Amino acid sequence: MRVVVIGASGTIGAAVVDALTTQADVLAVSRSTAPLKVDIAAPESIRELFAKLGSFDALVCAAGQAIFAPLESLSDDDFRFSITNKLLGQVNLVRFGIASIRDKGSFTLTSGVLASEPTPGSPVISLVNAGLEGFVRAAALEAPRGIRINVVSPPWVRETLVAMGQDGTDGMPASNVAQAYLHSVQGGDNGRVIAARLFGRT
Numbered sequence: 001m002r003v004v005v006i007g008a009s010g011t012i013g014a015a016v017v018d019a020l021t022t023q024a025d026v027l028a029v030s031r032s033t034a035p036l037k038v039d040i041a042a043p044e045s046i047r048e049l050f051a052k053l054g055s056f057d058a059l060v061c062a063a064g065q066a067i068f069a070p071l072e073s074l075s076d077d078d079f080r081f082s083i084t085n086k087l088l089g090q091v092n093l094v095r096f097g098i099a100s101i102r103d104k105g106s107f108t109l110t111s112g113v114l115a116s117e118p119t120p121g122s123p124v125i126s127l128v129n130a131g132l133e134g135f136v137r138a139a140a141l142e143a144p145r146g147i148r149i150n151v152v153s154p155p156w157v158r159e160t161l162v163a164m165g166q167d168g169t170d171g172m173p174a175s176n177v178a179q180a181y182l183h184s185v186q187g188g189d190n191g192r193v194i195a196a197r198l199f200g201r202t
């Protein structure tokens with residue numbers, strides 16, 4: 001099985017690569033640090049990546065940025081950046097990748113817990129994450145050739161909290177979060193928001 005992992009150098013992406021590596025031929029893609037590069041915020045870059053890759057069985061995206069800031073301070077550019085990057089970037093992976101994915105293949109995108117459990121400062125991230133979840137539910141209904149489309153919703157990841165100088169004990173280890181992606185790639189789910197919390201200790 002050929003699996004494309006976008007965001008492979010990141011906290012979650014690297015754990016997904018580790019989890020998949022004994023069972024699949026993993027093609028690791030990142031913005032700047034992997035041998036295969038893409039900028040998901042740039043549609044042309046996504047098209048160029050798919051032209052290089054050829055056909056594959058699954059695509060996991062654990063990449064995408066959105067701005068964390070209070071509503072009053074958010075600029076038009078902050079909204080534009082977040083929507084272009086994490087939301088449309090991942091939507092375009094499905095739109096442009098569907099021609100290259102094999103029959104019964106799967107796309108697994110990433111939203112986040114702030115879609116359903118917002119905090120002050122999360123209006124744009126909550127918007128983007130909820131948008132991704134709506135997109136996946138609808139797009140899965142139309143996917144041809146047995147192709148499945150899911151989105152994983154991670155909680156706060158332990159390694160991320162520690163890197164931010166916070167107490168990591170409330171976070172979920174990235175290796176546990178990765179199990180949710182594995183479930184999406186290997187199982188039969190379609191059109192589902194997969195809560196990573198179900199796959200281990202938070």
Ligand SMILES: NC(=O)c1ccc[n+]([C@@H]2O[C@H](COP(=O)([O-])OP(=O)(O)OC[C@H]3O[C@@H](n4cnc5c(N)ncnc54)[C@H](OP(=O)(O)O)[C@@H]3O)[C@@H](O)[C@H]2O)c1
Binds near residue numbers: 040157
């Ligand atoms: N970590 C958490 O606690 C958490 C919780 C909920 C949701 N999430 C979501 O999970 C996703 C991954 O989070 P993470 O913490 O693993 O991120 P991370 O450690 O910052 O890693 C991000 C990865 O994505 C790549 N990337 C960034 N911008 C990109 C772009 N425009 N095009 C292509 N690749 C790009 C990076 O590549 P380079 O290294 O080459 O720049 C890196 O491989 C994000 O969407 C985040 O919102 C994370």
